[in-house]
Amino acid sequence: MKQRILITTFAIVFLAGAASARADGVISDIMKKYHKAPQGEDPVCKQVSNGEGTSDQIAELLKSYEAMAKEKPEKGQPSSWEEKCAALIAAVKKLQKDPKDVSDYKKAVNCKACHDPHKG
Numbered sequence: 001m002k003q004r005i006l007i008t009t010f011a012i013v014f015l016a017g018a019a020s021a022r023a024d025g026v027i028s029d030i031m032k033k034y035h036k037a038p039q040g041e042d043p044v045c046k047q048v049s050n051g052e053g054t055s056d057q058i059a060e061l062l063k064s065y066e067a068m069a070k071e072k073p074e075k076g077q078p079s080s081w082e083e084k085c086a087a088l089i090a091a092v093k094k095l096q097k098d099p100k101d102v103s104d105y106k107k108a109v110n111c112k113a114c115h116d117p118h119k120g
């Protein structure tokens, strides 16, 4: 009986640990995939900011920013995070209508304006 409780406890601790580790990685994975420049290429966010985003890239960005909005960054006010993610989502939805309509996206994807308050 005691052993079973112990095993259950371990299982819960393990699962909780795995779940939080995965949640922590969402923002960081999106940053690496879409914001950071791969070698010798413009990152997706730059291509999109230049009005050269493909509809697939724009759709992926939308999904990613929606996922990001559900996360909590290590630092900063939740209300500020929600606002920044909402601005990104709204800007990308505009791009879906017109990929050249980049002014809101450029504003919303400002790295420093979000990293200063929210990057740990």
Ligand code: HEC
Pocket: 024, 025, 027, 028, 029, 031, 032, 035, 036, 037, 045, 073, 074, 084, 085, 088, 108, 109, 110, 111, 112, 114, 115, 118, 119, 120
């Ligand atoms: C809406 C907010 C927001 C915007 C805009 C943003 N970032 Fe981030 N970024 C974050 C947060 C929060 C983290 C910390 C993620 C973590 O470690 O959990 C981060 C982390 C990163 C990382 C580290 C990833 C890693 O774990 O190795 C890179 C690289 C990065 N951002 C690049 C950029 C670039 C380049 C831009 C601008 C083109 C940008 N980000 C715009 C919020 C943002």
